[in-house]
Amino acid sequence: AQSVTQLGSHVSVSEGALVLLRCNYSSSVPPYLFWYVQYPNQGLQLLLKYTSAATLVKGINGFEAEFKKSETSFHLTKPSAHMSDAAEYFCAVSDLGADGLTFGKGTHLIIQP
Amino acid sequence: NAGVTQTPKFQVLKTGQSMTLQCAQDMNHNSMYWYRQDPGMGLRLIYYSASEGTTDKGEVPNGYNVSRLNKREFSLRLESAAPSQTSVYFCASKRQGSFTDTQYFGPGTRLTVL
Numbered sequence: 001a002q003s004v005t006q007l008g009s010h011v012s013v014s015e016g017a018l019v020l021l022r023c024n025y026s027s028s029v030p031p032y033l034f035w036y037v038q039y040p041n042q043g044l045q046l047l048l049k050y051t052s053a054a055t056l057v058k059g060i061n062g063f064e065a066e067f068k069k070s071e072t073s074f075h076l077t078k079p080s081a082h083m084s085d086a087a088e089y090f091c092a093v094s095d096l097g098a099d100g101l102t103f104g105k106g107t108h109l110i111i112q113p
Numbered sequence: 114n115a116g117v118t119q120t121p122k123f124q125v126l127k128t129g130q131s132m133t134l135q136c137a138q139d140m141n142h143n144s145m146y147w148y149r150q151d152p153g154m155g156l157r158l159i160y161y162s163a164s165e166g167t168t169d170k171g172e173v174p175n176g177y178n179v180s181r182l183n184k185r186e187f188s189l190r191l192e193s194a195a196p197s198q199t200s201v202y203f204c205a206s207k208r209q210g211s212f213t214d215t216q217y218f219g220p221g222t223r224l225t226v227l
Contacts, residue, residue, distance in 0.1 A: 009153065032212045043117070043203060043218035044156075051213040090155060094212040099163055100146055100171055101216060103155035 002027045002093045006104035014112045019078040021107050023065075023091030026072065032094040033074045034101065035065055039087045047089075050074060061085070086111045115139055117219035119204050125225045126194045134189040134222050136204030144207040145187035146171075146216065147179060149200040156203065162187055163210050194226045 007022040025031050032051055036044040048059025055067045065076045076089065088108050092101040120135045138145065143164050148156040148171075158171030162181040176198060178190045187206075191198060201223050205216040 034215075036218075041221075043220045044205075045218070046215050049213070049215065092156075095158070099144065099169070099210060099212075100148075100158035100161050101156070102172075103157070105153055105155045 002031060002095055002102050004033075004091045004093050004102060004104040006089075006091050006107050008107055009105065010108045010110060012110040012112060013081045015083055016080050019063075019076070019081045019085065019109065021076040021089050021091075021109065023074045023076065023104060024072050025074060025091075025093050027093060033065075033067065034092045034094075035059065035063070035074075035076050036090045036092060037061075037087050038090065038106075044090065047076070081109075081111050083111050083113065085109060117204055117206055117217055119202075119219040119222050121222060122220070123223050125227065126191075127227050128195060130194050131190070131192050132194065132224075133191075134202055134204075134224075135186070136188065136219060137186045138204075138206040138217070139185065140206060140208070140217065141184070142206035142217075143184070143209050144214075145181065146205040146207070147177075147187070147189045148203045148205065149173065149198075150203060150221075151200050159189065159202075191224075194224075196226045198224065199226045200224060 003026045034049045035047040050067045058064045091104040095102045117138045146161045147159040160179040165184045204219045
């Protein structure tokens with residue numbers, strides 16, 4: 001079964017600093033990977049997804065992620081953090097058995113002024 | 114386009130009571146899902162419906178039942194609520210059964226079982 005691990009339940013960065021949120025996957029077949037963002041008291045919104053077309057994926061709000069098969073990673077980055085980026089971020093993989101998504105436990109991103 | 118809508122937004126139940134969470138989508142999607150979100154656990158799949166007329170269990174189906182009423186609507190029922198079912202419930206939909214299609218989420222229902 002596929003699974004994802006997000007390192008760091010909380011990440012704090014200063015406004016204007018680099019954002020790096022880590023995601024590692026475990027899959028016996030090529031995975032399809034997603035990053036979602038959840039703002040307080042809201043549903044989840046897709047940031048970007050990897051579908052094997054390109055290893056560097058650009059998403060909304062200046063975020064991007066790079067698929068690295070050798071490292072089984074799909075880390076999310078943004079060059080310069082903004083206060084509005086404060087939210088919960090989830091990495092997810094398509095569950096090939098159950099036609100749903102398997103989510104990581106989430107990383108809460110805190111932006112310091 | 115409202116996307117995915119869920120009712121109610123909040124609900125408090127007593128142990129043993131029953132209730133149905135409603136979900137509807139107006140995007141003409143074939144697949145629909147129910148997840149629960151618990152602190153530090155991420156989201157976990159309860160049930161899904163790949164198409165109208167079909168439903169399947171996900172990772173945590175115990176204590177729940179679902180109905181795919183038509184292509185638009187997918188409801189989740191708790192027959193006898195337990196405190197362990199206190200959670201935030203999200204409905205999602207996807208255009209078709211492709212693993213690369215995006216799932217679109219509703220705003221959630223926050224359920225407390227006393």
